[in-house]
Amino acid sequence: MRLRHGRDNTSSDELAKFSKWILQVGDGKISEPNDGLVEIEIPKELLISNFEDPIRAIVDYTYPNLLEKFQDVTFLQGKAILASIIEVVDKINHYILDLIPGEEKEYLSFDSIDKTNTTYNESYEVLTPEFLSKLRTSGILNHKIKLKVGTPIMLMRNLDQVDGLCNGTRLIVTRLANHVIEAKIMSGKNIGNIFYIPRMSMSPSDSPWPFKLIRRQFPIIVSYAMTINKSQGQSLDSVGLYLPTPVFSHGQLYVAISRVKSKSGLKILIHDKDNSLCSTTTNVVYKEVFEALG
Template identity: 35%
Template sequence: MPGGRTARSRFKIPLSCDDGASCSFAKQSGTAKLLRMASLILWDEATMTKRQAVEALDNSLRDIMGRRDRPFEGKTIVFGGDFRKVLRVVRRGSHSQIIDATLRSSHLWKVMRQLRLVTNMRAHNDTWFADYLLRVGNGTEESNDQVNIQLPEEICVPSRGKMNDIEQLIDHVFPGLEDNMSDPNYMTSRAILSTTNDNVDKINICMIERFKGEEVIYHSFDSAEDGPYGYYAPEFLNGMTPNGLPPRALKLKLNCPVILLRNIDPANGLCNGTRLVV
């Protein structure tokens, strides 16, 4: 969304957010002033958000506005999302723990009004695919004894051997890559999704090899958040690959120098931030 921010960044939601938590901004801060002025807040993909994060915003809005009797201080908030997608991930959590972490388990759910969107605008010109997605999401698509569904052949790329599958997939998703790799519209209108970061790294390596130019490798400067005395060996920090962040060795084809900085918390594998200095 143009001009959008992540909820955790915009509302200063703490990383460890439990019941009764509040956002970490002061009443006199710029964030508080902005929230007082806001007449509408849009929060997308709220179905994958931990309910305590939404409750933390509710607690903070009631505090900065001085009203404790109205949810979100009476402001209109539009939560977007689909509960048929992947729910909030709870590490080693049971089914009940995952359900408890969702927005529907929050005490705020009863004051929310549900508006259902029934038309898939992205697949508006492909009604068959839109209906197929709904059947899969609703659990009505035909499955076998192991509750596995068989993908239709028309949406599959047939395998030709393990060594060539990734190359064939790239050719299918990025036809004419050599002639269009400098076209931003061509590159941003296509994507390959994968289940694990290991597969993503393999696909990225294959894609980089297809680009023209000399390959360069940039290594990150890793430091431990709570290790100023060198308790953590550099080899240990270099081996950590937190989700959503580049690997230790970043392979690119550029004409300008890049420095990758990572500040890692070894206790949970989280990085405080990654900056590309060009």
Template identity: 40%
Template structure:
């Protein structure tokens, strides 16, 4: 919103032309006509909400979401989300092809951790836990004050986007996505599997 307001207020705005995406390229990759119609309808529904629809409520906007887009939540909302996105995960049949084109978006890192833990617990294989380094590099500082401020408990408690947690448990058969492409020649990178 801030960027949009800034651009609209700029003297350059009168020289800009607003373009809107009108063709959904994802439709071309879908095999069945029913899937194409569903995705086409959904993309038009999203496009109709470009800008803000609904009404303003103390600076917030309310948008009505159709009931067909909402999940009926049981006692465990995490289980409801996971089973909706990955229906075969319960049966231990989660394969690479089941992961393609599916994702769970989360508003906070806490929910990400809950979802990851739930899915990890579904895998009955034995896991191995890896811990991060929990001390400061002595070469970067001659002052011992930093080690008193940055205690191992503090360092182990850091939870940031793009940085793995202190304790990471990995199980055989669990999908792993690297945060960065580390070493292509050793295969330590996220690659698209050729079809």
């Protein structure tokens, strides 16, 4: 459906082939038998093959002429770099933030232990703020967030669904204050509306530790790059898929390649630990998932 509504000069035959390839990846019909993890070949025309610095290459493809257009909402709204793990995403976002001009502002979280929890123990008092700030897991934000005016961000919590401030909404930073962030919605029916984002207290729904961490931080992430999982539901004009680390869960590769509205909007960069180009990557498809759906 994204491909049908996209604006592209690709011929109908080529578009049909691209659409079929995406569906075959999702159904696990490439490199069969595929019931689990399998290596698949990426079509040559989709690969970024000429690079010295892979991060620079994926940024230059996805955000061409970035320094001239880094505050242009129409330029940013349909673009994103996708990666499989948050560590790679953070590395790309830090790289781009260092590139664009402007004064950088750093926001640190306030971390504490939930003392109302029935499992609370007095021994938790020895957990220092420095230790708590280094903890990371799904469901909580980074201890440290760096931003500049013009940075695209994504909400990680529902703030006001009526006004379009939902989990996954992308905005662009227009002002950085000490206690609030002013940002403008980048897409959807509320595009252009300006809102003020406050700090919030958040905890992981399923804590991996024997205590419940409470982190007070702005409910946002920088979104030049985002994880594949976080891109679900997005429709984009240009996707740079960066895979120094392969996908690891069912359907992830399909989600990544099906975000685009056109074949020309997708480029994939894969390399090994020595930064040498690779043309294959892991696809994870468990056929039993489809059997359960049937």
